Amino acid sequence: MAPSLCAICKTERALIKRPKNYTKLCKTCFIQVFEDEVNHTIKSSNLFHPGEKVAIGASGGKDSTVLASVLKTLNERHGYGLDLVLLSIDEGIKGYRDDSLETVKRNAAQYEMPLKVVGYDELYGWTMDQVVETIGKKGNCTYCGVFRRQALDRGAKMLGIKHVVTGHNADDVAETVLMNLLRGDMARLSRSTSIVTGDDKSEVKRSKPLKYSYEKEIVLYAHHKKLDYFSTECIYSPEAFRGSARSLIKQLERVRPSAILDIVRSGEDMARLVPGESGSSCACKGQKTSAPATVEDDISGCGSSQGGVVPGGEMAAMDKQLRENEEHAGLEIDISKKISESKQGGKETTEKAIPIRGGNPASKSGSGPRQVLGNCKRCGYMSSQEICQACTLLEGLNKNRPQIQL
């Protein structure tokens, strides 16, 4: 069989079978088409404006490294006029962050971008290693996710930057769509697919320029561009709800490569079908790319983004809780309030009728009160509840601290 030629340039030998649609491409054309597609996403979604200062949430992993590389390339090629900065979070996980932070430091030099590192210890007084020492490995990803989310925003604020881009890819978004369907979480389903979260009211807006890029293509891009990235999984990585959705997506991708993109599409469309969403009445037809989301509960890079109520997000725990709810059908409101009182730990949280995220799944599935964005009473960070998730989690941790030190 003669070697097949690249489907685009038709001169070079095809070396890559695109994971997304199985077309055979040469290395140069693959890199070009990958960058072109990200450019298309950025341009058509009006993600940036000239002169904008943008922080790239950099973990040293493949996604954020590719994002930094592609953005640098596109910024120069298409004259975006962006001022790009790398922003890294040090969770304080020995053996994980030490090495990946070194990678980020090298990236900063390679891409000639300034780097800012913000540590959990300076932000919260706790490193992740200390958190795990206190609460164990189960459910610690909740802490990490909640803390990281704020950490990026706070770091950006320190630098006077109003826009943070993250390396979430199409697989991550598709995974979140399926996960929210499995959890029956309509509120999150309606937000998780937006390319931009946070609107004019929020201090820092977030976007995901790689939202339509396949994880496999990101790996290929990093490989062929010989990018320097750190590939060890987080050592505290859990077997959470997300894992179940992830394995399902991998199987679907093998059956039909377009499935990942098709799930993202379904997720975007279903967001408008959630009761209480604006739906087709939106006047800005087709331009509604920004979700007025509460900033706390976007997808987190690793692990679960559970609201801290079902630790570790195990399916069994949720199944058990659902069964209890079924048994007590009709008393749903009371139950959810009780759960919130006991789990949230703080008396302040129950003073008003607060919509409880991650509480009783039945109460948050659409008919409940709409979430209103406000600010956390303690730290001032934006939150739909009086006390933000990070402060709630910290309170629990701090209560336990003396016992640990004994």
Added chain:
Amino acid sequence: MAMESNSATAGSLTKPCKKCRVQEATLDSRGQPVCKDCFVKFIATKCVKQIGLLGRETMPPCIPNPSGRGPPIIQIRKYILGLSLGPSSTALLNLLHENIEYQLSMNRRTPFDLTVIHISSSLGQSSDPLTAHRKAYPRFTFLTIPLSFALTLPTIDWSSLSFTSFPPSSLSELFNSLASQSVASRTDIIHLLTRHLLLHQILTTESQALLLGHSTTSIAELTLTQTAKGRGFSLPWQINDGPFTIIDYTLTPTEEKKVLVYYPLRDVLRKELITYTTLTDPPLTELIPAEEKTVKENAAVVSHKDLSIEEVMLRYFADVEENYPSIVANVARTTGKLVRIGTEENEAGNLCGLCSMPMDGEGDERWRGELGTTDDKKGLGRLCYGCERSTLG
């Protein structure tokens, strides 16, 4: 007194049924030990509740009094049942039959007449797959319709598919002409054609509703299956009970028809229905062909290319149903709350020419995810995202 006698009876049993307390519990019903009778009764109650809801939606048809005077004559409601021959639809057939028998035994009117329709996809089938069914349920009318009849349906806009000549003369011509040649696409289209044939039968049999045997598990499966096919927008039309618009494209101007689709077993898990088929006398398992009984989810995967999205989901949910049944129920319940957008504009131009589901113009405008395909794969714009994927690749 009653309490005493109950506990006395219960005391003589090793494991009394949690519900009636007079029989030995031999089965598990949602975490409770129950006897066979209570298990069957529980399934029947779930079904009867839904049939009752449908009965309120549909008034029995009336015809004018043939004498020209007097009150109009009230006729019997007419439904059709889609029978795949699998455990769920077979269970529904039996439950509907028992419901009618019960009503008649109480000296009530016949609640509805039923035409049972099996869409046969197997080519050159010599024997009638419904012989045993006709014998077991002489009250009902049974029809077997070959899937290829879908090619003559007036309710599909064949011109929306870019054929040189349409409609295609055979199913193989249809499948061979599609740009997408995967098993996933082919299975998707077979499902669409089957549904279309059943919907069209509501019109030809002058019935009022189509009943489908989907269990809670199938509805949860369908939710994720359609999501994975890019058909999320039309989910509320596929998983909820209620009216559905089909269009006769052969008429000028095209004519809209509203039909009702119901899932009476939406509150019963698949594993419960499978158990149910073994508990009736005679057992329904005799009516279920061997290939429907084999547990597909356990078969080894030879090649993922030969799998459909439906099969992937079947395997996935078999596991979830076994270990976390409440999660299955929760998926079905919460996605049932998604609202239908665009019901007002359900006319020919707004419905997909192939699946008849509403199309999502706003979603198309917002969509930024290119699959990197070339322009010659662009459709005519009269197919929804999911149908473009299955026909054009």
